Amino acid sequence: MELKDLFKKEISFFNKDLKSKEEVISFLSEELLKNNFINSKEDFEKAVYKRESEGSTGVGDGIAIPHVLNPTVKNSAIGFVKLKNKIDWQSLDDQPVDLVFMIMTNGKDGNEHLSALADLSGYLMKADVQSTLRNSKNVNEIKNVLTKDTKVEKKENSTKGYDLIGITACPTGIAHTYMAAEKLEEYAKQKGYTAKIETQGRRGIENRLTADDIENAKVIIFAHDKALEGLSRFNGKQVIDTSTKEAIFKGPQLIEKFEKGENLKTIKAASDEGEGSGELTLRKFLDIKGNLLGGLSRMLPFVVAGGIILGIAFLIDFAAGNGDAKGNFGVTSPVAGWFAAIGKTSMTMMVPIFGAYIAYSIVGSQGLMPGMIAGLFSTNVMNFAYGDPKVSWSGLFARLLPENIRGMESGFIGAIFGGYLAALLVFGWSKAMNKFPKSLTGVRDIVFIPVISLLSISLCMFAINIPLGYLMRSIQDGIQWLAANNLLVLASVLAGFMMCVDMGGPINKIAYALGNLSIVQGLITDPNATGYDQQTIIMASAMIAGMVPPIMIALCTVIFPKVWTIKDRDAAKANWLMGACFVSEGAIPFMVKDPKRVAVSAMIGGTIVGIIIGLGKVTLLASHGGVFVFALLSSKLVDSSTSLTGASIGTGIGITLTALIIACFISASVLGFWRMLDIKRGVLVLDSTNGxxxxxxxxxxxxxxxxxxxxxxxxxxxxxxxxxxxxxxxxxxxxxxxxxxxxxxxxxxxxxxxxxxxx
CATH class of the missing domain: 1.10.287 (Helix Hairpins)
Structure with a gap:
């Protein structure tokens, strides 16, 4: 379908007297519903405002391009309004708008929505097109100008090449990518220059610059809001490095700066042709938030989807009255086990993916492999390195370590350090091998750097796990001493606190490992010793405290909706189920974005749980399952025997629910009020609309x-x-x-x- 075919007579309007952005959106939505282009006006408007909240679609020069990708759209089309008087649209150039293009699609027609937006963004930057549109009186005149302008003009390249070349790219790869390219070509033409601009957008790399183009260029401009691909082509060249917005509105000044030699940057990039790694610079290591969010965005689907499907497995076994001897749900029924396998597999990949994409965000695709290996060594999910040394292909690293620290994990905190270490190693080895002969660059990038990076990161992670192993062993010995000295209340408090420190990291794993040891009488081994029959208090405290962080987040978004973004509130809904299933990792995405407030608030809740569970002498014989294993709770305040009675179970459940509710409410309140205070002080800024x-x-x-x-x-x-x-x-x-x-x-x-x- 050609772009002109998306314009329809029924939804094209000329010289409309509308007074505001809201009136335009309402008017177009009403007309779209009336002409059967959408199913719901309300849903359509919500989608429009959601997109506007992410950034104004007023692109400058009096033009706005709101766009919607939503199931309520029946047929892809572009609604058009030429306004009688200009209105405010919070445009990028702060100028009012009189031409509005509403692009809509339901996404079923592939990239039609994105291609239409990209095409519009490009040709609407031309002054003659804008003038024609403002003088148009009917839809046929619009189609005529589109038919004329969407024809690709062949750029004849002489042996002298182009005067001005450049690359444009924006995060979404849609509007600004093509707008900046069109504007740079226009500014070059005004100067009497020939120009060729490469776009790295949603449709891939188009109009790629060749070696001859680069060699013969007089002016080179990079206008981008994300990392560029293939920068090694420009090694040694001086460029203006700026944003797409600057290119769109200040192109002539940028050209003048280049000609005067002002603010020029010399490109020194590793060989990254087609790899997407961009230029290797130490500056990328300083964008800690960006790097963590780069890993988080790729990790999040593994956490959410895996946690929900694991919860389904628990529900199936619980509904069927199943559960193994220790009260574990999701592993008894074959159907439940099928779901559990999916959920567990997804969630075990969470940490490796996190480490891989932290490294990728810093050094590009060369960082993926060592970053993922760092994550795998942090979680011990494959057992090759830290499993049971008695099995031939298991515990191969563990054989080199003292027996008392084998099998220790560093969790997602290890993945953070590992991801950074992997990136640093790739950066260092790439710089060290930068002067390889051109004939060996392919072997260097495919063989030498990956092999050396793999060995280096493996050695680093092996070294990290040694002190971590001794730390975990020392804490374990300390808790054993507390139990042996009738101080299990303190052990319960400590276990609850530790479960909420890093939510899946090494400290959390220590507390959970201690809980598991208590179930098999591994903390206090002497049946006659003090606390032997009560040591599973630690398991009860660990599991209930582990339920606090995700539930706390979900509850906080309900009680304090204004201090969270719409995206945060949507993501937090899954935490109700994750918390109920004892999947603490549901809170990790929120902690990465707001580590101090989330972690401290959760630790307060974990401590409260530890105090109440410890004082109530609540024991638990199951190591996992959340609310689905509450029937295995027991309070030794009622019955100190090893058997489960109705009274001890009922009291245990009552104390546990009290602890969980109080802890979650207090933690959610602390977090909510803390965020509210810091927002009012200007310390905390939401990264998108709160709705x-x-x-x-x-x-x-x-x-x-x-x-x-x-x-x-x-x-x-x-x-x-x-x-x-x-x-x-x-x-x-x-x-x-x-x-x-x-x-x-x-x-x-x-x-x-x-x-x-x-x-």
């Missing part, structure tokens, strides 16, 4: 479009408009506070640097 403005706008639109009870609606509209105005003022104040906070931080940093310099 307040979206909700008010949706209510306003609904009232404006409801002809019934007009008088009452007008009063409600005024109240909502006042509320919207107040919230926008509140947001503006938050931005000012954040700027002040960042300014103070920078002043403190500079003072610190100055003090060091004076010394």
């Amino acid at each position: 307040v403005k979206d909700s008010i706008n949706a209510k306003l639109l609904k009232l404006k479009n409801n002809p019934k009870e007009k008088t009452n609606n007008e009063e409600k509209i005024l109240k909502l408009q006042s509320k919207l105005s107040s919230y926008e003022e509140y947001e503006s104040n938050l931005k000012l506070k954040n700027i002040e906070y960042l300014k103070n931080l920078e002043e403190k940093r500079q003072k610190k640097v100055q003090r060091k310099t004076n010394k």
Whole structure:
């Protein structure tokens, strides 16, 4: 389908007198519903506002391109409105809008939505096209200009090459990629230059620059908001390195700067042709948040999907009344086991994927393999290195270690360090081999660097696990001493606290391992010793405390919705099931984004659980299962014998539920109030909308479009408009506070640097 075919007479409007962005969206949504392009006006508007909350679609030059990919769309199309008077759209150039293109698709037609947006973004940057559109009176005139402008003009390349070349790329690979390319070509033409711009967008690399293009260019501009591919082609060349926004609006100034030799950057990239690794620089190591989120975004589906499917396995066995001798659910029924295998496999890949993509975000594809190996050695999921040495292909590393520290894990914290170490090793070996002859660069990238990186990261992880193993053994010995000295309450508190420190990391694993040891009487081995029959208090404390972090997150997003983004609240819904199933890892994505507040709040809850479980002398004979093994809880306050009675089970469940509810509520409150306070102080900034403005706008639109009870609606509209105005003022104040906070931080940093310099 050609772009012009997406424009329809029924949804193309000229010289419409609409006063605001909200009126335009409402008007177009109504017309789309009336003409059978969408199923639900409300769902469509929500999708539009959700996209607007992620960044304005006002692209500049008086043009807005809102776009929707949503199941409510019946037929892909582009709605068009030429406004009688310009309106505010919070555009990138801060100028009002008079041309609005609404692209919509349901995603069933492949990349049609993305291709249409990319095509629009490119040709709408041309001044003559904009002029024609503003003078158009019907849809046929729009189609004519589209038919004319979507024809690809052949760029004849002379032996002298092009005067100006460049590469453009944006995170989504859609609008700004092609807008920046079109604008750079336009600015070059104004200067009398020939130009060729490579785009690295959603449709892949187009208009690729050749070695001759690069060699003969007079001006080179990189306009990008993400890492570029194939930079080794430019090694030794000086370029202007900037953003797509700068290229779109300040292209002439960029060309002048290049000609004057200002702000030029010399490219020194590793050979990365086609690999997507971009330039290797130490600067990428400093973007800690970006690197962690790079790993987190790839890890999250493994956690959420795996945790939910594992919960299904528990539910199946629980509903069938199954469970093994120790009360473990999800492993008895063959059907439940099938689901459990899927869930466990997905979740065991969580840490390796995390380590792999931390390394990838720093050094590109060369970091994937060593980063993943670091994650595998952190979790011991394959047993080759740290399993049972008695099995021929198991525990091959463990044979080199003292028996008392074999099989220790570092969890996702090990993956973080491992991912960074892997990236650093790849960076170092790449720099060390940078001067290989060209004939050997392929062998270097495919053989030498991967082999040496694999050996290096394996040695590093082996070394890390040795001190970690001794640390875990020391803590284990300490808890055994507490149990032996009738101080199991303290052991319970410590276990609850440790379970919430790193939620799947080494400290969490220590507490959980101790709980498992208590079930098999491995903490106190003498049946006549004090605390022998109560040592599974540690298992009860560990499991109930492990349920706190995900439930705390889910509860906090309900009680304090304004301090979380819409995406966070959606992601947190899965944590109800994860928490109920004792899958602590559901809280990890939130802790990575907000480590201090989430971890401290969870540790408070874990400590509360430990205190109540310890004082209530609640024991547990199952090592996993969450709420599905509550029937195996027992309180030694009621019955100190080793058997389970109705009274001891009922009391144990009651104390446990009390502990869980109190801990989750207090932790959620601490987290919510802490985030609220820091948001008001400007210390914490949400990375996307929290939905307040979206909700008010949706209510306003609904009232404006409801002809019934007009008088009452007008009063409600005024109240909502006042509320919207107040919230926008509140947001503006938050931005000012954040700027002040960042300014103070920078002043403190500079003072610190100055003090060091004076010394």
